[in-house]
Amino acid sequence: MGVRFALAGGREGWIRATLTGIGVGLGVALLLLCAALPGVLSERDRREEARLDWPFSWEVMPKADDTLIIARTDTEFRNEHIRGRLTEPEGPKAPVPPGLSEFPAVGEMVVSPALKDLIASDGTGLLRERLPYDIVGTIGEPGLVGSQELAYYAGAEGLTDRFDDSKAVRLDGFGTPDEYVSEEETDPVIMLLVLVVFVVLLTPVAVFIATAVRFGGERRDRRLAALRLVGSDAAATRRIAGGEALAGSLLGLVLGAGFFLIGRQVAASVEVFGVSVFPSYLNPSPLLALAVAVAVPAAAVLVTLLALRGVVIEPLGVVRAARPPRRRLWWRLLLPLAGIAMLYPMIGQGRENGDFNEYLVAGGVLLVLIGITALLPWVVETVVSRLGRGSLSWQLAVRRLQLSSGSAARMVNGVAVAVAGAIALQMLFTGVEGDYTEETGFDVSLAQVQVSLPTGQELAPAAEKLAATKGVSKVYAVSHGYLGNKPWRQEPESSAPLTVADCATLRTVAKLPSCRDGDVFMVSGVEHDTETDTDAPELNKPGQDLYLTVTDRSDPSGYGEGVRWTVPAGVKQARSIPDPVGEERGGFLLTPGAVTAGMTDGLSGELYLKVDDSVPYAMEHVRNTAVAIDPLTDAFRWSSIERSDTYESIRTGLFVGASCVLALIGASLLVSQLEQLRERRKLLSALVAFGTRRRTLSLSVLWQTALPIGLGLLLASVVGVALGAVLLRMTSTPVRMDWTGLLQMTGFGAGVVVVVTLLSLPPLLRMMRPDGLRTE
Incomplete structure (x- = not known):
């Protein structure tokens, strides 16, 4: 019956199910992307190793029918790295580089598709002058690590005369021989960075999914009260609500898979912070994909049942419509305190005392961040209950928040969690940056x-x-x-x-x-x-x-x-x-x-x-x-300085992941905002019919968004700084406040909210019409 309410409940049911599906689907798409990430990294490494052109031995390799002279001619153009190679085969059996079917002749070159497009574009005359070869083909996918990589192979002659151990080398095959593959020792601090990055990026996704399955909560409760009136008992009512949430989450799984497949194709034409991929890279691990498919519907039903525990649904209405009891603080503090307690045993460990316990790190950071979702409703309720006097738009906003502070807090939970995690990571990265940064010694005042x-x-x-x-x-x-x-x-x-x-x-x-x-x-x-x-x-x-x-x-x-x-x-x-x-x-x-x-x-x-x-x-x-x-x-x-490649890779991965999460924040907030406006449509129409100015209503909606966001960012700043301080103490690094990073992270969060508010204004203006009171 719950599934039928979601899928066959008329226009209202479809709108509600679609909004829930879109919200859940955006989260599922990002979860599938994360499930594919290990495969992306391993495939990039595999392709990089497969095309490695280094002899790995100081012994001189004699010239033969299966040898090749290859010279490295890497360059840059407008800060974009271009991988270049000159080739001179010494026999008919010379190894052909991956991605090529044959060697280019002298004066010719085979280029990557991205480099071909770049050379053909306007304003690249200097690059064409630097690469004076005729383009005779393109490098195939097996020879590239990313769809937007700039690379070329050019034919040359006379490389044998230039043959030495640095500019040109002789080899009889590409790739890394097994005897030269070695396991690198892991740096405990680097592993800590990786763990925290994953937890910080994935936690907001889980929060967004939990928020999405509660779209239309007030209308759902009124429908459930009608069911009680026709004879449904409390247990059956909760099961029906669970079925409705299950239908929305299953629709979200389908939409999420669709979003992921669309994004998989779009990824081939996008480069983020110098990283690009092929669609074939983005194949989620079957086990991780199965875990997402099982966990999302289960979480949707569980969140719905937990939400109904605080709501008494009776045949004559929903008791929640009365003034709710004040929220208690003590148990809300247990989550972040438990997280700190899990991290506390590793304080002072640094990189000298072995690896950090990955379970304690992941669990502790997760509990601290989830604690924000428990504390924020209490903070919003406590603050708005003390607000009152002000302009008409202010009073409308405050009264609405006093009546439904929980809904307002849920809408900004994801933003607060993401900002808190970003602040903690920014502090951690800034604190340990000196350990992975060293001065080059170059006198840049003399020459550059x-x-x-x-x-x-x-x-x-x-x-x-x-x-x-x-x-x-x-x-x-x-x-x-x-x-x-x-x-x-x-x-x-x-x-x-x-x-x-x-x-x-x-x-x-x-x-x-x-x-x-x-x-x-x-x-x-x-x-x-x-x-x-x-x-x-x-x-x-x-x-x-x-x-x-x-x-x-x-x-x-x-x-x-x-x-x-x-x-x-x-x-x-x-x-x-x-x-x-x-x-x-x-x-x-x-x-x-x-x-x-x-x-x-x-x-x-x-x-x-x-x-x-x-x-x-x-x-x-x-x-x-x-x-x-x-x-x-x-x-x-x-x-003047250079950073560790591993540290830079993790930092780049953080920026790529943060960009995806930021996009998810904006999309989910927009969907949540539209859902709340849809529920208030008749109320807005009634106020307009009584003569309330549209500017007043628009400002009231802005205040309803700005107040919870401001409180959420303030709470996120406090929790993020506390978590960052604990992580720095774990790495035996002095705690320093990164005020610039703090302002940047909170500014990003506020900026997302401003953009979402502006995008929601057109539908808001359409809803503020007296004919919105019409019903069938």
């Missing part, structure tokens, strides 16, 4: 961009081209290598670094007494550690022959014939200082005039560029010039 040339590339012509590039105001050119007392094939006993640059640039790496072209310096004052240890004093003997290392991967030793350099007389002393990349250079410093013939082959060149960011696309011009110098040239922008 580093260009690394392949070994053997002449430095002076490259420096001239870069100096003439649009947006470049200063160029510091440095070459470096290593000197030994024997040819490197013979494993020299003593060695020292070698740096070549003009006098102005050398002064950025050492304090020089005086300098002119042709001078040679020996550096002292370098800290004695494994990276800067040098045998330069032993090698600084006039007339001694030293040998510059030259890489040759075709030789078993990895080195070619060393270039000989003789130590001249009159080597000057210099004292080391941190260079632009934050390192201290030891060994010998040479000006260009002291470089002998053939030494260029053993030197690697680096250029540090000072760039004027006020010039449009200055960095793109720099990258184009670097590629024109040599396709294997690296150009990257310096930053």
Whole structure:
């Protein structure tokens, strides 16, 4: 009978069931997305490993019919990373990269669909100039980790001559060999972040579903009173209400599956915080999907039965229409206190005392957040009961809230839970950020961009081209290598670094007494550690022959014939200082005039560029010039700090998940607002018929939304700060208030409510008509 009320109860029944189904369906769609998330991450990792192009061995692989030379030519365009590879097959059996059916010819390239669209769009002339290849095909899905990934494979020749261990490599297959797969040790704090992120993102979803199944609660109770009048007992009445909730939740499951399938297809064209997926990634785990299918209807029936415990439905009406008894506070405090008690044993544990108990962490955070849903009705009732005087719109709003504060609190429960969790996470992330962030040492005041040339590339012509590039105001050119007392094939006993640059640039790496072209310096004052240890004093003997290392991967030793350099007389002393990349250079410093013939082959060149960011696309011009110098040239922008990749991945995942939850908050709030307006339609029409101004009614509806939201955000701030403080103490991190994050999170919550209120104004104005009193 309850199912028939929901599905065959006429227009009212259908509207009520549809609103419930949409509300539940939005939550189900996000739950299915979460159920698919582990598969998404594992599939992205699997595809990344399947296309890995690294030999994983220092042993030189001989040329054969099944080998391939591949060079990395990654770049960026407008802060978007582009994965690039140059390929040169050495035989008919050379391994073809995943996603390709054959190798592109010299001067041709195969691109990802997203890169093809980007190149074809307007305003990408600089990118087309950087990739001067003919597009002959697209990379298939198996060769990409995401639908919006920018990638290309281009055909090249002569890579064998460039073959070394960093720019171009020889391999006979793609992927990671089993013997090189290793298990990484998990960081307890990282695992804590992951656990808290999942609980914080999923708890609002559960709250929204519980709220959605109670849509139309007041009308349902009046229908149940009519059933009592025709002979239904109390138990049967509750079973009928449960059946009605079950029908709405089952409809929600169907709609949720539909929303998920639609979103699954839309996901292919969307990129959020640099992460994109293919529809085939979004396949929920069968067990998790089954758990959602069972848990949602069961929760709907349970929530309905629990809600009816506080309502006495009699044949002549619903007792709840009288003034309800005041809510008690003591038991509402038990939930957050129990959550804190579960987290308390892990306070001070940090990362030194093993992993955090995942069950206690999940349970404790969940109880604290669910505690908000128990406390908020009491807070709203207590505050609004003391409100009274004010404008007419204020009095209408306050009176309505005094009569049905529970409905108002339910509407904002999800927002409050989401904001509290976000504040706690923001505090936790900000608190531990320093542990996963370190300074790079780059002197960004001296230069902002580093260009690394392949070994053997002449430095002076490259420096001239870069100096003439649009947006470049200063160029510091440095070459470096290593000197030994024997040819490197013979494993020299003593060695020292070698740096070549003009006098102005050398002064950025050492304090020089005086300098002119042709001078040679020996550096002292370098800290004695494994990276800067040098045998330069032993090698600084006039007339001694030293040998510059030259890489040759075709030789078993990895080195070619060393270039000989003789130590001249009159080597000057210099004292080391941190260079632009934050390192201290030891060994010998040479000006260009002291470089002998053939030494260029053993030197690697680096250029540090000072760039004027006020010039449009200055960095793109720099990258184009670097590629024109040599396709294997690296150009990257310096930053003063860098963060752990794992930490950044979790942070990105949080932003992606928070965006989805935020969208769900807005959609669910809008549905809830429309449902409440629909229940008040006759009341609004009656007030308009008596002459109440529409502006007054609109303001009263705004106050009815703003008051509970304000109280909910205030409660969320208090609970979120308390939970964040406990989580920080668990990680042995000093508790610091992140006021910026607190204001941002509450501002986001308030912004969502403002948008929902504006969207609900058109239907509100349509309902405020006297003909709304007409009935059939």
